[in-house]
Amino acid sequence: MLLHLESINAWSTLDANKANPTDDNKTNTPAWPKLEFVPAMQRRRLSPFAKIALYTAENALSAPSMLSTSIETVKSEIPEQAAQIDIVFSSRHGDLHKTAELLTELSADQDISPTAFSTSVHNAVPGLYSIIKQNKQAINAISAGKDSFFYALVDAYARLKSGRSNKLLIIHVDRVLPELYSQFADEQQVDHAVAMVVTSAITSATIASIEMNFNACTDIEKGNAEEDNAKEDNTELKLPAAVCFMHWFDATADAADVALPALQYSSDRHVWTCELITGMTDV
Amino acid sequence: MTELKTELKQLIIAELDLEDITVADINDADALFVEGLGLDSIDALELGLILKKHYNIKIDANSEEIKQHFSSINALSAFITQTRTTA
Numbered sequence: 064m065l066l067h068l069e070s071i072n073a074w075s076t077l078d079a080n081k082a083n084p085t086d087d088n089k090t091n092t093p094a095w096p097k098l099e100f101v102p103a104m105q106r107r108r109l110s111p112f113a114k115i116a117l118y119t120a121e122n123a124l125s126a127p128s129m130l131s132t133s134i135e136t137v138k139s140e141i142p143e144q145a146a147q148i149d150i151v152f153s154s155r156h157g158d159l160h161k162t163a164e165l166l167t168e169l170s171a172d173q174d175i176s177p178t179a180f181s182t183s184v185h186n187a188v189p190g191l192y193s194i195i196k197q198n199k200q201a202i203n204a205i206s207a208g209k210d211s212f213f214y215a216l217v218d219a220y221a222r223l224k225s226g227r228s229n230k231l232l233i234i235h236v237d238r239v240l241p242e243l244y245s246q247f248a249d250e251q252q253v254d255h256a257v258a259m260v261v262t263s264a265i266t267s268a269t270i271a272s273i274e275m276n277f278n279a280c281t282d283i284e285k286g287n288a289e290e291d292n293a294k295e296d297n298t299e300l301k302l303p304a305a306v307c308f309m310h311w312f313d314a315t316a317d318a319a320d321v322a323l324p325a326l327q328y329s330s331d332r333h334v335w336t337c338e339l340i341t342g343m344t345d346v
Numbered sequence: 347m348t349e350l351k352t353e354l355k356q357l358i359i360a361e362l363d364l365e366d367i368t369v370a371d372i373n374d375a376d377a378l379f380v381e382g383l384g385l386d387s388i389d390a391l392e393l394g395l396i397l398k399k400h401y402n403i404k405i406d407a408n409s410e411e412i413k414q415h416f417s418s419i420n421a422l423s424a425f426i427t428q429t430r431t432t433a
Binding site: 108176178181 | 362363364365366386388389392395398399
């Protein structure tokens with residue numbers, strides 16, 4: 064599967080802590096993005112989960128590669144792109160902090176907040192984005208365990224290949240598990256969001272081309288055994304797929320001409336590989 | 347009465363996540379919905395929940411009068427006071 068990237072943007076507590084270590088030591092709470100582009104009355108309903116997702120989506124759509132060089136057109140192009148682009152949203156757990164709270168209230172026989180309820184569905188984040196941006200295009204929302212991020216890429220590829228769209232915005236987001244579920248953690252816990260714009264063909268804005276493939280995991284029992292061992296020692300747990308992807312992509316981009324190894328990520332079900340394709344500069 | 351109004355404003359700000367608004371920003375006679383404070387239909391549901399949780403007042407969603415009771419802080423506090431005395 065060949066995907067062409069026009070832009071990519073990520074936010075994670077790993078990066079946020081690096082950028083602002085003292086702040087983190089004091090409060091242990093990341094400073095969530097401000098989201099100036101969202102009107103205040105809509106912004107007040109955005110959870111941290113929604114905020115980091117929309118932050119990366121907005122950055123991906125306003126990346127320099129996405130815009131013409133002329134300053135005059137820049138302002139009008141962002142809303143246009145954001146209103147017309149198809150969206151694939153993916154998250155392994157969704158806004159679990161919100162749903163866990165709602166479920167706790169329900170189990171205690173309390174009335175739940177209409178606001179929280181109305182934004183608790185899996186596709187709430189791209190839905191909010193579509194309202195803010197007046198986007199009436201098709202949106203898919205995906206959840207597929209540890210493979211959620213890569214399945215978003217597969218879904219994007221399928222939609223591009225079908226010819227129904229030639230450009231897509233992919234948004235992936237996950238947060239650390241709420242306290243209530245922390246004992247079930249089977250990955251390193253990182254708040255993170257990744258957004259990227261992908262196309263079916265190379266365009267003048269293409270910044271990278273990625274060849275992605277996956278196989279069924281043939282040795283599931285071995286994988287599970289490794290995981291059980293890892294659970295006892297938290298440091299051995301793997302990073303979430305989207306974070307692995309970003310680390311690989313950043314390293315590959317930094318290395319410029321040096322050929323870096325392909326990314327390999329294995330979940331319980333699949334082994335995914337991504338390879339950066341270079342030398343495709345012809346438009 | 348003034349105490350109740352201040353309390354209502356504090357509750358509205360806290361429960362509806364009005365980040366940039368303070369008690370002093372809300373005038374007693376100003377519209378709460380659409381104009382004035384600019385609240386919407388989800389806020390109306392949330393406000394109904396506030397009344398139930400904090401004042402034990404159950405709202406009849408089909409009542410025509412509810413619109414009037416929710417129109418301003420003045421109307422809301424009058425409604426709460428009235429319901430309390432008749433209950």
